[in-house]
Every structure is written in C-alpha cells, then in structure tokens.
Amino acid sequence: MLIALAVFGRAAVAAAADAPGIVQLKPSMAYSELSDHLVFRLEDEGGLASAYRAYLAGGFTPDLATAAKDQVPYQPVWAAVEITNDTPDDGRTGDSWFLTSQVYGLVGLDVSVVRHGGPTEEVLSYSARRAFQADQFAGTRLRSAAIVLAPDETATLMLKMVFGPVRQAAFRLETAGELQSRTFLSGVLSAVYYAFALSSILFFLGFVLSMGSLSGVGYGVALILGLSFLAYLDGFFFRFVYPDHPDLHLKVGLFLLLACAGTGTFVAGRSVSEEKGNNRTALILKALAAIPFLAIALIGLVPPEILANLSYGLMVMMFAANVVAASHWRGIEGRWRTVIHALFPASLAFCLVLVVLYASGWLGAVLDPGLLVKAFFGVIALWVILGNTASIVDLRRQHAATMAREIDALRREADANRERMRAQDQYMKARDLAALRQQQLVTASHDLKQPLASLRMTVDTLARDSDPAVRAQLNEAFDYMRSLSTEYLAATGPERDEDAADTRDADEADDATIEIYPLSLVFETVARMFRDEAVSKGIDLRVVPTSAQSAVPFMAVMRIVSNLVSNAVKHTDRGAVLIGARHRQGRTGICIADQGAGMSREQLARFRKAYVKGDQSRGHGLGLSIAFDLAGTHGLVLDASSVPGCGTIFHLWLPIPAGMQSEAQAS
Incomplete structure (x- = not known):
C-alpha cells in the first residue's frame, strides 16, 4: 500500500x-x-x-x-x-x-x-x-x-x-557503460541485502528457538515469507525456480503475499494470547488470520486482479493486527516498554517520509522502486526483530530473577530442614547413648547385689567378736551401698515402665491434636535434601505427586523416609530412586523404591540391627535400625522386599486420618 x-x-x-x-x-x-x-x-x-x-x-x-x-x-x-x-x-x-x-x-x-x-x-x-x-x-x-x-x-x-x-x-x-556499472552495483547491493537480511532472520530464529518463544518463531517465518516475496518481485523465482513455467509466476506471488499476511496476523493473535486477560482480542486476531489462508485456496479459481487487491488489504490488516498486539504486550517493563511502543510509530513515520520524498521526486534519481520496497521491508524487519528480542530478553530476565528468588528460598528451607534433621539425629544418638549407659548401669547394679550380700555375710562373720560400734558402722556402710543399687533398679524396673507408658499415653493424646499435613510436603523436602547427591551420581530421584495426608507426627515420618531415601541414594549406582504413596485396605503406604544392588533376606534381617552394616558401607549401620525402631515406637508397619541385583522396595504403612477414609477410597 x-x-x-x-x-x-x-x-x-x-x-x-x-x-x-x-x-x-x-x-x-x-x-x-x-x-x-x-x-x-x-x-x-x-x-x-x-x-x-x-x-x-x-x-x-x-x-x-x-x-x-x-x-x-x-x-x-x-x-x-x-x-x-x-x-x-x-x-x-x-x-x-x-x-x-x-x-x-x-x-x-x-x-x-x-x-x-x-x-x-x-x-x-x-x-x-x-x-x-x-x-x-x-x-x-x-x-x-x-x-x-x-x-x-x-x-x-x-x-x-x-x-x-x-x-x-x-x-x-x-549508455552501455552505465548499464554495465549499474547492473554490477545492483547485483552487489542485492547480494549484500539478501545475505544480511536472511542471516539476520535466521539468527533471530535460532535465538527465539533457543529461548522457547513460539511467537518469535512465527514472526521469523513471516519475515522469511516477506523476504521471499521481495525475491519474487526481483524475478529470482522466475529466473531460477520455474523459468520454463510462466503460468506459476502470478500464483507464487499471490501465495507468498497471502501466506505472509496470514502468518503475521496469526502470530499477532498468538502473542496477545500469552498475556493474561486478552483472550477475546487474541481470538479475534486468530479468526482474522484464517481469511488469507482461505484466499490461498482460491488461487487459480478467482481472477488474479481480485486476489491481488484482496492481498493488499490483508497486508494492511496484518500490520494493524501487530499494532494491536504490541499495545497488549504487558510483559515488558521499564525502558524497554517505552522503546517497543515508540519503535513502531517511528518506523511508520520513516516509511511515510520515504514515500513523500519519492513521490515528490527528491529521491527519484537515487532510489528506484526496488530499493524503496527493500527499505520498507528492512524497517519492518528491524521493528519485528528488535521488538521480539527485547520482549523475550526482558521476560527471561524477569523469569530468571523470580527463579533465583524461589531457588534461594528453597535453598534456605532445605538448609533449615537439614539442620533440623541433623539436630534430630544428634538427639537420637544422645538418647541411644544415654539408654546404653542406663542399661550398663542397670546391669552393673544387678551384678553388684550378690557380691555385696556375700561380702556382708563374710564381714558379719569376721566381725562377730568385734566392737559393737564397729559392727554398726560396717552395717550402715553396707546398707547404704545396698540402697544405692536397689533404688536404681527400682527406678528402671516394671513400675517405672508403667510410668513411662502413662507418659507415652499423654504424648499420644497430645499427638492427636497435631494438624493433618500432606505427605507431599515430606516427599518434596526429602527430595530437595538428596537431589544434589543423586544428580552427582547420575541417579534420577523422582517424586510421584500425591494428595495423601497423614496425622502421624511429622518428624517421625520425616526421619523414617529420609533414612530410607538416604540409604537408597547411597547404595544405587545407576537408574532411579522413586518416592510415592498409595492407598490400600484402609491405609496409606509410603513407597521408597530403588534400582540398587538389593539384599538377600538374611542380609535384610541383619541390617535391621544397630551398628550392623555391609562390607562396602561407609556409614555406621544405624539407618535401617533407626527407621524400624521409629516405626515400632509410633505403632507403624515398615516392611521391605528386595531382590539382589535388582533393587529394594520399602513400604511404610500409615493410618488414614479420621474423616478422610472416603476421600482416600475415592482417590
């Protein structure tokens, strides 16, 4: 136009x-x-x-x-x-x-x-x-x-x-000299123009493909169609593609022009649909894009002069559609938004200036119609490439900043969870050590009772003729030692166990007030803790999404799952480690499966004991012991099945929280 x-x-x-x-x-x-x-x-x-x-x-x-x-x-x-x-x-x-x-x-x-x-x-x-x-x-x-x-x-x-x-x-x-020199100059300029334009468009296509921008790819295709139409106007298709088939010439030109109009309009609608709240505008633009493609089907059926005039109008529609699309690009912020919104009016003003200068004759001697068309296309291509590139770069910068903030928050959360787990492990180790020392004291107290009784009888016999005061002092000393041993045994005896049971009942009553939490929270936290280690070994640590929930104390489930996942990652050299959940027979089962070396039934039974580990293990042999002990302490069932050379599967069965049985059955 x-x-x-x-x-x-x-x-x-x-x-x-x-x-x-x-x-x-x-x-x-x-x-x-x-x-x-x-x-x-x-x-x-x-x-x-x-x-x-x-x-x-x-x-x-x-x-x-x-x-x-x-x-x-x-x-x-x-x-x-x-x-x-x-x-x-x-x-x-x-x-x-x-x-x-x-x-x-x-x-x-x-x-x-x-x-x-x-x-x-x-x-x-x-x-x-x-x-x-x-x-x-x-x-x-x-x-x-x-x-x-x-x-x-x-x-x-x-x-x-x-x-x-x-x-x-x-x-x-x-003259002959002018014809030769102008032909040479025109050839050089055309070669430079097409080489530069094509390389710029291909570079732009590679950039938008690497950034995953489908709208950018669409604009690149539209630019290639436009450049092909310029080559058609310069006669390159007629000269090199179908020199012996002149009947194709007009059809090819109409096809390129209509395809460019349809692609440009559709991509404008596609770019608008990527912005929230603009669905109606996007649908209108995409519907308008169907008109040029329908017109392509009419090539050869409708007189070419009618389709030619229609194609000019559709090109105007394409430019208008892209003006509308540019006004809806809200993803660009700051100075880039100002640049993009000012670039199109500036490009249009430049084109109009060229038209006025050419029409007035000022550029007639230096700018033929071919150069004028190429100048228009260059300005439009520049606007499209710069606008899309700026939009993609700015959106990716915003996305990268958002991702950096989310990764930083997740890293802080993982560090906090790791610290909590480390403190919990240290607490458990201290408690186990205290229990061991307590058992050692109980054993020592029990073993001292009989020697003390025998020693007292011997001393009573030897001191039978001694001064009554001396015998009284000796009896007081033996009574004191006997009372120390007896009192410690009483403190750790069955009566004390009943008191502990009462305490556990109270704790369980308190646990009943714990809020119900989603198991996905446990899975995601554990996955974040061990994903780096899994990646370093080339292992695929996968979490199956689940909507299951639990009321079992969070830290207990967390410790059991983390110990099992830790063992799975340590003893798997290739393949995957899977974390998931499923419902069966009124219970929720947490599943940890790996493709590691696996264990025999005898090995599995031995490794359940504390401080028992395999020859290749670099740990302390406490992971499975802690997991099974914690499961037993909270009344949970932890079972395992393993095949040497294939892998191991652990199932931790949890009760479904009250009032959620129907939801679990439905899921």
Missing part, C-alpha cells in the same frame, strides 16, 4: 510538470529519464501503426491515470516519446543506448523504435506469460536491445505496456 501511494504521488507530480518534449541524448550523459516525457493512450485494435498515427495526431495524454481511466484488466497502454541524438554529425556511424525498467508487476512490455523516414525496429518483446529469457534482463531490471541513433537523428520510442497490480511507467535510457 505504501508503494502504491508512492507511485501514485510520483505520477501526480509528473502530470503537474511541464508538457513532454523531445529527450535529447548525448553519449557523454550516462542516462536520461523518460518518465516525465512520456505520453499515454489506451490500445485500440489497430496495433502499433494505429497507435503511432494517434500519437502524430496528438491523441496521447501526459497523464497515465487519465489515459487508463477506462482500462479493463490487462488491457495494454501505449506510451510514446521523441528521442534525438544531440551530437553534431561528425561522420560517426551512431551511438547506442539501452531502455531499462524496474517496474514491479509489469506483465508485458513491447518496445519499438520508429525512425523518421526510416524503418521500424522492435528492440524488446517481454511477456511474463512466456518462458524466462535472460537476455531481456540486466540484473533485476528489464532491458532492451541496443537502440542505435546516428548523430542528429530523431526517432520515436513506442512502448506497449501491460500492467499488473501496480500501474507505473518508470523508464530510462542508459
């Missing part, structure tokens, strides 16, 4: 210029513009002769739009201009010029030289409906054969043009 606006403005300026005159050519002038000197007329059925007679009779008009106002699609338009070799007759045979044109969408062009008082010569007969002919092109521009004019010779150029969607008459006569 911007190109059409530029062409229309350029034509209006040309129409307002002075009346066309003779174009004076000189070999010293590299080129001469013909656009401002052409006059036009619709073709009638008389062909070249009829058109030339009408030209001589003044039946041509300098305004192309006026001449073609009654034109039907693909009706030829004649253009004419007088040219003369403005050099004195010095005996030379003549000088050569070449007619060139960079008119996008030109379907046909026949150029004839009508010499005054001499023969008529056809120097170009081009049709997009015929197979590609390389000698009719200089790079991406149409070129005629050499037009030779003798010194001071005048001739009339008659051009028969068949326009496509864009109606433009941009022609110039160039």
Whole structure:
C-alpha cells in the first residue's frame, strides 16, 4: 500500500510538470529519464501503426491515470516519446543506448523504435506469460536491445505496456557503460541485502528457538515469507525456480503475499494470547488470520486482479493486527516498554517520509522502486526483530530473577530442614547413648547385689567378736551401698515402665491434636535434601505427586523416609530412586523404591540391627535400625522386599486420618 501511494504521488507530480518534449541524448550523459516525457493512450485494435498515427495526431495524454481511466484488466497502454541524438554529425556511424525498467508487476512490455523516414525496429518483446529469457534482463531490471541513433537523428520510442497490480511507467535510457556499472552495483547491493537480511532472520530464529518463544518463531517465518516475496518481485523465482513455467509466476506471488499476511496476523493473535486477560482480542486476531489462508485456496479459481487487491488489504490488516498486539504486550517493563511502543510509530513515520520524498521526486534519481520496497521491508524487519528480542530478553530476565528468588528460598528451607534433621539425629544418638549407659548401669547394679550380700555375710562373720560400734558402722556402710543399687533398679524396673507408658499415653493424646499435613510436603523436602547427591551420581530421584495426608507426627515420618531415601541414594549406582504413596485396605503406604544392588533376606534381617552394616558401607549401620525402631515406637508397619541385583522396595504403612477414609477410597 505504501508503494502504491508512492507511485501514485510520483505520477501526480509528473502530470503537474511541464508538457513532454523531445529527450535529447548525448553519449557523454550516462542516462536520461523518460518518465516525465512520456505520453499515454489506451490500445485500440489497430496495433502499433494505429497507435503511432494517434500519437502524430496528438491523441496521447501526459497523464497515465487519465489515459487508463477506462482500462479493463490487462488491457495494454501505449506510451510514446521523441528521442534525438544531440551530437553534431561528425561522420560517426551512431551511438547506442539501452531502455531499462524496474517496474514491479509489469506483465508485458513491447518496445519499438520508429525512425523518421526510416524503418521500424522492435528492440524488446517481454511477456511474463512466456518462458524466462535472460537476455531481456540486466540484473533485476528489464532491458532492451541496443537502440542505435546516428548523430542528429530523431526517432520515436513506442512502448506497449501491460500492467499488473501496480500501474507505473518508470523508464530510462542508459549508455552501455552505465548499464554495465549499474547492473554490477545492483547485483552487489542485492547480494549484500539478501545475505544480511536472511542471516539476520535466521539468527533471530535460532535465538527465539533457543529461548522457547513460539511467537518469535512465527514472526521469523513471516519475515522469511516477506523476504521471499521481495525475491519474487526481483524475478529470482522466475529466473531460477520455474523459468520454463510462466503460468506459476502470478500464483507464487499471490501465495507468498497471502501466506505472509496470514502468518503475521496469526502470530499477532498468538502473542496477545500469552498475556493474561486478552483472550477475546487474541481470538479475534486468530479468526482474522484464517481469511488469507482461505484466499490461498482460491488461487487459480478467482481472477488474479481480485486476489491481488484482496492481498493488499490483508497486508494492511496484518500490520494493524501487530499494532494491536504490541499495545497488549504487558510483559515488558521499564525502558524497554517505552522503546517497543515508540519503535513502531517511528518506523511508520520513516516509511511515510520515504514515500513523500519519492513521490515528490527528491529521491527519484537515487532510489528506484526496488530499493524503496527493500527499505520498507528492512524497517519492518528491524521493528519485528528488535521488538521480539527485547520482549523475550526482558521476560527471561524477569523469569530468571523470580527463579533465583524461589531457588534461594528453597535453598534456605532445605538448609533449615537439614539442620533440623541433623539436630534430630544428634538427639537420637544422645538418647541411644544415654539408654546404653542406663542399661550398663542397670546391669552393673544387678551384678553388684550378690557380691555385696556375700561380702556382708563374710564381714558379719569376721566381725562377730568385734566392737559393737564397729559392727554398726560396717552395717550402715553396707546398707547404704545396698540402697544405692536397689533404688536404681527400682527406678528402671516394671513400675517405672508403667510410668513411662502413662507418659507415652499423654504424648499420644497430645499427638492427636497435631494438624493433618500432606505427605507431599515430606516427599518434596526429602527430595530437595538428596537431589544434589543423586544428580552427582547420575541417579534420577523422582517424586510421584500425591494428595495423601497423614496425622502421624511429622518428624517421625520425616526421619523414617529420609533414612530410607538416604540409604537408597547411597547404595544405587545407576537408574532411579522413586518416592510415592498409595492407598490400600484402609491405609496409606509410603513407597521408597530403588534400582540398587538389593539384599538377600538374611542380609535384610541383619541390617535391621544397630551398628550392623555391609562390607562396602561407609556409614555406621544405624539407618535401617533407626527407621524400624521409629516405626515400632509410633505403632507403624515398615516392611521391605528386595531382590539382589535388582533393587529394594520399602513400604511404610500409615493410618488414614479420621474423616478422610472416603476421600482416600475415592482417590
């Protein structure tokens, strides 16, 4: 649409210029513009002769739009201009010029030289409906054969043009040197432009793929389609892909344009759907994206001029959709949001400035329509790439900051849990050591009772004749030692066990007030404690999500599960360790399964005892003992099954909290 606006403005300026005159050519002038000197007329059925007679009779008009106002699609338009070799007759045979044109969408062009008082010569007969002919092109521009004019010779150029969607008459006569240098320069610039544009788009695609941005990938595909359409306009597809199938040319162009419009609109809706609260806008944009794809199915069924005009309107729709999408990008914050929202208006303003300068003629000498199209595409591609890159980088920066905060919180929580577990282990070790020392004291007290009784009898016999006072002192000493032993035994006897049972009953009553907690809390905490160790060994430590809950004291379950998982990770060299839960027969079973070396039934029985461990173990042989002791202390069932060489499975069976049996059965 911007190109059409530029062409229309350029034509209006040309129409307002002075009346066309003779174009004076000189070999010293590299080129001469013909656009401002052409006059036009619709073709009638008389062909070249009829058109030339009408030209001589003044039946041509300098305004192309006026001449073609009654034109039907693909009706030829004649253009004419007088040219003369403005050099004195010095005996030379003549000088050569070449007619060139960079008119996008030109379907046909026949150029004839009508010499005054001499023969008529056809120097170009081009049709997009015929197979590609390389000698009719200089790079991406149409070129005629050499037009030779003798010194001071005048001739009339008659051009028969068949326009496509864009109606433009941009022609110039160039010397052989200018044609060669301009073709070389145009080739180099085209190669640099396409190489840079393609590499930039591919780099952008690689970046968005690595960042996992589907919207970015969609924009990259849309840019590739747009770049392919530019290559189509420059004739690369016609030249290299289907040179012998001109019937495909218009279809390929319509396909590329409609596919670009559909992809760009759909990606705009996709990017909006990634923002919360914009579902309605996203659905509207995605629905609009279906129109271009439906139009693709009509290629070959609907007249191309109708689809061409429709495709221009759909491209405008695509640009509008992306403006709407950019206004909904809330994920970008700070200065990037300001940059992105200001970039599109700046890009649009730049394009409009180019259109105005081209239409006014200021850029006509240095910027042909091909460069103008490439400039527009470059600005749009720059906006798309920078906008998406900034959006992705900013979103990833925010995500990384959020993840860093969450990881730091989890690390602090894991450290706190590890400290609690370490304190709990130290407490248990101290308690076990105290129990051992207590048992040793009980045994010693029991063993001292009999020797003390025998010693007292012996002393009583020996001291029978001694002073009564001495015997009394000895009896007091023996009574004191006997009372120490008897009192300690009484303190640890059955009566004391009954007192301890009463205390446990009270503790259990207190436990009944403990809040119910999800087992997933235990699983996740344990997984965080041992995941680094598992990763360092190449083991997959997996937690199966569960909704099961428990009222058993948290630290007891935590200690049992952590000891079992610790043993599983230590004794598994490859494979996985699994933590999960399941309901069976009114109970909840915590399952810890590994793919370690496994144990025989005899080994499993031995390792349940404290300080008993395998030959390869570097621990103290307390893990299984502590787990089974804790399970027994809290009235829980801990069973195990193991196969040497395959692995081990432990099940810790917990009662389902009161009032949750129905939920457990349902799950």
